[in-house]
Amino acid sequence: MNILVLNCGSSSVKYQLIDMDKEFALAKGSVERIGMSASVLTHNPHDKPQRKISREILDHIQAIDQVIAMLLSEEHGVINDKSEIDAVGHRVVHGGEQFEKPVLVTKDIMVELRNLIELAPLHNPHNIRGINAAGANLENAPSVAVFDTAFHSNIPDHAYIYGIPYQLYTKYGIRRYGFHGPSHQFVSEQAAELIGRPLEELKIITCHLGNGASISAVDQGKSVDTSMGFTPLEGLLMGTRSGDLDPAIILHIMAREELSLHEANTLLNKHSGLYGISGHSSDVREILEAVEEGHTNAKLALNVYCYRIKKYIGSYTAAMGGLDAIVFTGGVGENAAQIRSQCLTDMAFFGITIDEKMNASHSSGIGKISAEDSNVGVMVIPTNEELVIARETKRIIEKG
Amino acid sequence: MALQSVFVIGAGVMGCGIAETIASHGIEVYLIDKTTRLAEKGIKTISENIDREIERWGLTNSDKRAILSRIHPSSDLALVSEAQMVIEAIPDRLEPKQELFDELDRLSPPSTILVTNTSTLSISEIGAVTRRPEKIIGMHFLNPVTKVQIVEVVRGLRTSDETYQYIREFAELINKKPILVHEYPGYVTTRIIVPLLNEAMHVLMEGISTPEDIDNAMKLGFGFNVGPLALADMMGLDEVMAWMENLIGELSDHKYNPCPLLRKMVRAGHLGVKTGEGFFKYDADGHRIRNNVVGAKAEVEE
Numbered sequence: 001m002n003i004l005v006l007n008c009g010s011s012s013v014k015y016q017l018i019d020m021d022k023e024f025a026l027a028k029g030s031v032e033r034i035g036m037s038a039s040v041l042t043h044n045p046h047d048k049p050q051r052k053i054s055r056e057i058l059d060h061i062q063a064i065d066q067v068i069a070m071l072l073s074e075e076h077g078v079i080n081d082k083s084e085i086d087a088v089g090h091r092v093v094h095g096g097e098q099f100e101k102p103v104l105v106t107k108d109i110m111v112e113l114r115n116l117i118e119l120a121p122l123h124n125p126h127n128i129r130g131i132n133a134a135g136a137n138l139e140n141a142p143s144v145a146v147f148d149t150a151f152h153s154n155i156p157d158h159a160y161i162y163g164i165p166y167q168l169y170t171k172y173g174i175r176r177y178g179f180h181g182p183s184h185q186f187v188s189e190q191a192a193e194l195i196g197r198p199l200e201e202l203k204i205i206t207c208h209l210g211n212g213a214s215i216s217a218v219d220q221g222k223s224v225d226t227s228m229g230f231t232p233l234e235g236l237l238m239g240t241r242s243g244d245l246d247p248a249i250i251l252h253i254m255a256r257e258e259l260s261l262h263e264a265n266t267l268l269n270k271h272s273g274l275y276g277i278s279g280h281s282s283d284v285r286e287i288l289e290a291v292e293e294g295h296t297n298a299k300l301a302l303n304v305y306c307y308r309i310k311k312y313i314g315s316y317t318a319a320m321g322g323l324d325a326i327v328f329t330g331g332v333g334e335n336a337a338q339i340r341s342q343c344l345t346d347m348a349f350f351g352i353t354i355d356e357k358m359n360a361s362h363s364s365g366i367g368k369i370s371a372e373d374s375n376v377g378v379m380v381i382p383t384n385e386e387l388v389i390a391r392e393t394k395r396i397i398e399k400g
Numbered sequence: 401m402a403l404q405s406v407f408v409i410g411a412g413v414m415g416c417g418i419a420e421t422i423a424s425h426g427i428e429v430y431l432i433d434k435t436t437r438l439a440e441k442g443i444k445t446i447s448e449n450i451d452r453e454i455e456r457w458g459l460t461n462s463d464k465r466a467i468l469s470r471i472h473p474s475s476d477l478a479l480v481s482e483a484q485m486v487i488e489a490i491p492d493r494l495e496p497k498q499e500l501f502d503e504l505d506r507l508s509p510p511s512t513i514l515v516t517n518t519s520t521l522s523i524s525e526i527g528a529v530t531r532r533p534e535k536i537i538g539m540h541f542l543n544p545v546t547k548v549q550i551v552e553v554v555r556g557l558r559t560s561d562e563t564y565q566y567i568r569e570f571a572e573l574i575n576k577k578p579i580l581v582h583e584y585p586g587y588v589t590t591r592i593i594v595p596l597l598n599e600a601m602h603v604l605m606e607g608i609s610t611p612e613d614i615d616n617a618m619k620l621g622f623g624f625n626v627g628p629l630a631l632a633d634m635m636g637l638d639e640v641m642a643w644m645e646n647l648i649g650e651l652s653d654h655k656y657n658p659c660p661l662l663r664k665m666v667r668a669g670h671l672g673v674k675t676g677e678g679f680f681k682y683d684a685d686g687h688r689i690r691n692n693v694v695g696a697k698a699e700v701e702e
Contacts, residue, residue: 267457
């Protein structure tokens with residue numbers, strides 16, 4: 001059974017075609033910088049050289065068309081016919097309260113998914129476009145939606161209830177949901193393997209730092225708290241998202257600038273974060289370059305970014321009453337040594353010390369970067385949300 | 401719904417707003433006007449609208465590139481030979497619209513749905529010149545199209561259920577709440593708002609209150625975003641009067657008689673925001689000039 005996994009992020013589509021009999025990726029790749037200048041499609045077939053094309057790819061519909069064409073291409077493809085794709089597993093960001101588990105996509109489910117758009121305006125529309133584009137291209141392959149929120153469905157009520165009238169929870173489902181579930185799940189399982197102890201004995205903090213960013217407290221293999229909340233806007237500072245904010249600020253700005261709901265929403269989701277503070281870029285790589293060149297606000301943005309992560313690590317250590325490991329993952333977490341180092345500066349009191357040399361020299365793959373005498377293991381683990389999604393998809397398809 | 405592209409005919413204010421709205425939902429748009437220059441002027445209008453929205457944090461630069469890349473200006477009406485759906489947005493007069501629909505009927509495949517954007521005209525009358533009245537339907541978008549969240553979907557006498565259902569789905573696809581209207585003069589929005597504006601003008605003419613207080617009464621008293629007099633200025637007083645005259649022509653009910661003050665102002669060329677003066681005064685950018693210099697001074701002295 002071959003499963004195509006599509007992970008449509010805010011400016012990227014990641015894909016893998018996985019042979020589930022061997023859990024082996026026939027091809028993986030991504031389309032990056034969608035809607036920005038010079039989008040790049042990188043395609044890695046398992047038995048052929050990498051193929052990279054750069055062209056303008058303006059939205060997710062175009063991106064998925066290109067991906068399917070690439071999988072079928074005579075020169076670079078890995079299958080001969082669309083029928084070799086047995087199912088498509090989609091990452092869907094927000095499952096609300098009704099989706100605590102993955103689900104086979106039907107017309108009715110699509111309606112429910114669309115109703116969830118307002119909870120995740122930056123993601124669910126792209127996920128839904130991905131499902132539609134896949135459905136149009138692959139008429140015979142069923143689609144399964146795997147939700148970011150599902151891994152966090154065990155968070156206790158004292159961590160998911162907000163300090164507002166309780167009836168808003170019962171009426172509108174307003175509570176913390178959390179996101180990046182498959183990623184937090186995957187890297188915490190990998191961390192346990194690396195440590196060589198059962199996951200059920202461990203307290204782990206997982207930092208998923210990508211274009212969006214969230215941090216989770218994983219106690220005995222279960223998420224007990226996470227930084228993203230009702231929507232993926234809460235918590236850490238992100239590329240263009242504000243993260244934690246005094247809610248009165250937005251009311252104040254809306255009144256002063258006479259902003260509509262839509263404008264306020266875009267302000268917080270697309271004009272804030274690293275980009276908003278620096279006025280320069282939403283991309284951590286570009287921020288780090290600008291800091292080198294002496295860009296003052298880029299430096300400020302970077303400091304805010306790292307300080308937030310540090311605060312969350314402290315509070316989740318308290319929440320779990322201890323800590324065995326910290327995991328960095330996601331594009332930034334896996335590649336930006338400087339950020340990992342800055343987040344964990346002066347944490348010896350918590351038993352966290354990193355080996356600066358190992359941190360700086362870590363290039364790819366799984367790696368431990370904590371110092372010999374650190375009580376807490378610090379590690380870099382590349383995430384594999386796609387494999388988690390493929391496994392869940394297979395399970396749903398086989399169940400019928 | 402598998403909709404690849406939509407053809408919008410007429411690159412005026414409404415046509416541009418409709419084209420931008422559709423393109424921002426991922427659908428290709430062919431924006432057609434009489435000359436390439438006019439069509440390209442439409443693109444410029446859209447580009448400027450988006451820039452204003454970026455300044456208000458409502459859109460981003462990459463949104464702008466994506467939207468503009470999907471709008472293709474042209475002067476070639478024959479392109480509709482490939483169209484699934486055409487939206488006409490030329491000036492709101494019957495003869496030119498009928499001429500255009502006759503031409504669209506000949507140029508487009510029989511399956512193409514032809515939509516007219518009109519605020520007052522009869523869909524049935526426009527459709528009568530074609531061989532496909534069942535595929536003729538009205539979509540009354542309100543200005544500014546990108547912001548107003550509703551569209552009136554107007555069924556002519558012979559519009560089919562399929563066409564109506566298709567357009568409802570299309571409206572939802574571009575994130576507009578469709579309002580069902582069975583063709584009748586003024587539909588729902590114009591029919592209700594115009595007498596309200598007219599009544600506000602009567603209240604002013606009879607010296608009962610000031611323009612500011614009339615607008616405040618309705619804004620703060622009844623939760624309107626804009627007061628009726630400011631709204632009339634925004635719509636254009638000539639437009640408001642034309643709608644009233646259309647309603648009275650169709651329905652012969654004296655309640656649609658334009659207020660004498662409205663007639664006087666239109667005759668004087670005070671048409672609202674577009675001429676810089678209506679019930680209030682406006683600068684070149686269309687921003688209201690507030691005559692509160694005296695009040696401000698008094699405040700400072702306090």
